Amino acid sequence: MEPAEIQGDLTEVLLSEADIHQRIAELCREIERDYEGRELLVVGVLKGAVMVMADLSRELRRHVQMDWMAVSSYGAGTQSSGVVRILKDLDTDLTDRDVLIVEDIIDSGLTLSWLRENLESRGAASVEICALLRKPEAAKVDVDVKYVGFEIPNHFVVGYGLDYAERYRNLRAVGILAPHVYS
Numbered sequence: 769m770e771p772a773e774i775q776g777d778l779t780e781v782l783l784s785e786a787d788i789h790q791r792i793a794e795l796c797r798e799i800e801r802d803y804e805g806r807e808l809l810v811v812g813v814l815k816g817a818v819m820v821m822a823d824l825s826r827e828l829r830r831h832v833q834m835d836w837m838a839v840s841s842y843g844a845g846t847q848s849s850g851v852v853r854i855l856k857d858l859d860t861d862l863t864d865r866d867v868l869i870v871e872d873i874i875d876s877g878l879t880l881s882w883l884r885e886n887l888e889s890r891g892a893a894s895v896e897i898c899a900l901l902r903k904p905e906a907a908k909v910d911v912d913v914k915y916v917g918f919e920i921p922n923h924f925v926v927g928y929g930l931d932y933a934e935r936y937r938n939l940r941a942v943g944i945l946a947p948h949v950y951s
């Protein structure tokens with residue numbers, strides 16, 4: 769249950785904490801199978817992917833290495849600017865590495881299509897994507913995503929890492945942000 773002052777800002781809870789954890793466990797079993805016998809580098813995309821990285825990495829029953837990138841394309845609004853900026857780069861050399869990008873959401877797809885190309889150009893052996901959420905109706909570019917948690921309708925959502933104007937990232941659930949908050 770979210771604090772009362774926050775509950776009023778959501779029109780609907782889309783995914784509970786339990787829904788999210790169960791789905792992450794399923795994705796982890798797939799990832800374990802697919803990467804058996806290979807070193808795995810998981811790359812979390814700050815800041816939105818913090819929660820999913822923390823839960824996914826702890827659920828994986830194998831060694832992983834973790835690194836982080838910070839990119840931003842949304843600023844303080846609810847629409848992608850389409851311009852992706854690197855705010856913090858990886859510390860790891862990607863040459864010949866198997867890389868799994870971990871993201872909270874694919875909305876327009878602009879961030880991940882740009883990021884995948886960027887990481888592939890560094891000589892990685894493979895670059896795959898795991899995203900907790902995807903909004904199929906919002907896609908502006910097609911992104912090939914190997915692991916998707918949930919497909920959701922085209923509303924602005926917050927919680928579990930996802931923000932509006934840097935708030936709501938700390939919610940345990942994912943909910944639809946009420947229009948009165950941003951209009």
Ligand SMILES: O=P(O)(O)OC[C@H]1O[C@H](OP(=O)(O)OP(=O)(O)O)[C@H](O)[C@@H]1O
Binds near residue numbers: 814816871873876
């Ligand atoms: O598919 P897209 O339309 O590109 O949107 C998805 C991206 O937008 C959000 O990040 P944001 O740029 O807001 O930064 P943040 O993770 O720090 O919140 C989200 O975390 C994804 O990275």
Ligand code: HPA
Binds near residue numbers: 875931
């Ligand atoms: O629906 C969203 N909510 C929060 N951040 C986002 N970044 C892209 N889409 C979203």
Ligand SMILES: [Mg+2]
Binds near residue numbers: 930
């Ligand atoms: Mg954001």
